[in-house]
Amino acid sequence: MSSMQSALVWGLRYGLPGAAIRLAARRGELIARSVVDPAAMDDPARLYAQLRAMGPIAGNPRVSASAHHGVVNQILRHSGFVADPGAAPTRALNRLLAAAIDPRALGPVDAPSLLAIQPPQHTRIRKLVTHAFTPRAVAGYAERIAAIASGLLDQVDPSTGAFDLVKDYAAPLPVAVIAEIFGIPTDIRSDLLRIGNEAAVTLDPALTWRDYRAADRAIREGNALLDRRIAEVRRDPGGDDLLSQLVRASADGDRLTDEELRGNTLLLIGAGFETTVNLIGNAVALLLDHPEQLAGLLANPDGWDNAVDEVLRYDSPVQLTLRIAAEDVQISGERIRAGRPVILMLGAANRDPSVFDDPDTFNVARTSAHQHLAFSAGIHYCLGGQLARLEAKIALRTLFTRFPTLALHSRPTRRATRVLRGYQSLPVTVKTSPNQALTPTP
Numbered sequence: 001m002s003s004m005q006s007a008l009v010w011g012l013r014y015g016l017p018g019a020a021i022r023l024a025a026r027r028g029e030l031i032a033r034s035v036v037d038p039a040a041m042d043d044p045a046r047l048y049a050q051l052r053a054m055g056p057i058a059g060n061p062r063v064s065a066s067a068h069h070g071v072v073n074q075i076l077r078h079s080g081f082v083a084d085p086g087a088a089p090t091r092a093l094n095r096l097l098a099a100a101i102d103p104r105a106l107g108p109v110d111a112p113s114l115l116a117i118q119p120p121q122h123t124r125i126r127k128l129v130t131h132a133f134t135p136r137a138v139a140g141y142a143e144r145i146a147a148i149a150s151g152l153l154d155q156v157d158p159s160t161g162a163f164d165l166v167k168d169y170a171a172p173l174p175v176a177v178i179a180e181i182f183g184i185p186t187d188i189r190s191d192l193l194r195i196g197n198e199a200a201v202t203l204d205p206a207l208t209w210r211d212y213r214a215a216d217r218a219i220r221e222g223n224a225l226l227d228r229r230i231a232e233v234r235r236d237p238g239g240d241d242l243l244s245q246l247v248r249a250s251a252d253g254d255r256l257t258d259e260e261l262r263g264n265t266l267l268l269i270g271a272g273f274e275t276t277v278n279l280i281g282n283a284v285a286l287l288l289d290h291p292e293q294l295a296g297l298l299a300n301p302d303g304w305d306n307a308v309d310e311v312l313r314y315d316s317p318v319q320l321t322l323r324i325a326a327e328d329v330q331i332s333g334e335r336i337r338a339g340r341p342v343i344l345m346l347g348a349a350n351r352d353p354s355v356f357d358d359p360d361t362f363n364v365a366r367t368s369a370h371q372h373l374a375f376s377a378g379i380h381y382c383l384g385g386q387l388a389r390l391e392a393k394i395a396l397r398t399l400f401t402r403f404p405t406l407a408l409h410s411r412p413t414r415r416a417t418r419v420l421r422g423y424q425s426l427p428v429t430v431k432t433s434p435n436q437a438l439t440p441t442p
């Protein structure tokens with residue numbers, strides 16, 4: 001039964017729309033290329049400029065898209081649009097999809113994940129978790145983040161000095177941080193990392209059946225793992241970690257249902273590392289490619305905050321998101337009809353020359369860097385933005401202060417995901433001098 005349900009969900013959500021998108025991309029249609037063609041992403045600046053030249057809101061028969069900062073920002077904050085990243089192409093298909101979804105396989109794009117629900121449910125759940133991610137709460141995690149970062153660097157083998165910056169540092173660091181916030185025992189963290197990596201592709205449109213099946217299996221495993229952990233916490237609910245707090249809130253079903261508890265814990269834990277790993281990896285690659293800017297930061301550590309924002313702007317870890325018009329809406333003189341999906345190209349908005357001078361130049365001292373939309377805007381604005389910024393700042397400062405001779409060791413590879421943009425592998429060494437021939441792909 002569950003594999004038939006999975007096949008139906010895949011067909012409605014990814015298979016049908018995916019076939020249309022791939023066909024359009026093969027014909028060279030720009031919006032379709034921007035969401036499925038990995039080659040287009042080798043040179044995102046060029047593609048984004050072409051998309052922007054199509055006007056404030058570009059469109060094809062199925063979907064609209066915007067690469068303009070002003071329009072993207074306006075739609076993200078507009079109450080006439082809803083977030084439903086896993087929606088099927090029509091209302092009728094959506095009803096079928098809702099009936100087919102297996103509650104044991106609910107992932108980050110399924111309600112009741114915060115990413116897929118609207119007020120008042122969204123407001124109620126967000127309120128229950130916000131306190132753990134306020135600037136004040138986040139500042140309290142700084143010491144632990146620094147200790148985790150140093151502990152990981154202690155494990156670099158001094159005889160070779162070589163390691164994979166992603167696998168050995170950028171990935172485990174945010175996993176450890178979010179696991180500590182949720183009181184997740186150390187022995188299941190590597191499972192969480194694997195599950196998160198396998199499930200992250202569900203954010204992408206046009207997933208193949210094979211990739212979807214692997215992600216679906218991982219999401220089921222993640223749900224089962226959390227169920228076991230939640231049962232443990234229910235037996236001993238006195239802890240002050242965030243999961244214990246949420247379990248106590250769920251004891252009163254009016255505040256949080258069991259499904260809301262599990263779905264949002266899964267989202268928060270996954271969102272806590274699947275994106276931050278990309279921020280740290282993208283930052284290291286960019287700084288190694290701009291040694292003079294790195295030297296400036298090491299001489300003036302006050303610049304790290306702005307540098308992190310510039311990385312978020314220039315090589316955004318979340319490249320795009322989706323909104324659906326809930327009613328007929330007029331934007332930039334164009335009418336968007338109810339039900340129409342609009343792709344918001346966050347990564348492209350962050351290269352909009354009307355907001356950022358010389359947008360395709362990486363400049364850690366850029367004063368407008370913080371105006372990026374890498375964390376979205378409006379009611380779904382990233383809950384973990386402050387945490388991600390702090391983790392990245394501490395991770396980078398600790399890394400480059402400890403290993404000022406850090407250099408690429410062999411060619412980095414990008415992750416295949418389209419919504420999430422980062423490195424799969426970034427082989428580095430602390431022993432040799434930088435090898436200019438191995439500059440990362442743009």
Ligand code: HEM
Pocket residue numbers: 083114115116126133267268271272273275276279316317318321322374375376377379380381382383384385387388
């Ligand atoms: C560099 C790191 C990160 C980036 C680039 C990022 C980006 C984003 C973006 C773009 C959204 C909104 C999507 C939309 O509007 O459709 C979002 C939402 C969210 N993020 Fe992050 N994120 C990062 C780190 C984190 C961390 C560390 C957490 C940990 C708690 C987190 C938790 C969330 C949650 C729970 C939401 C959903 C919020 C809602 O819908 O109300 N994120 N993130």
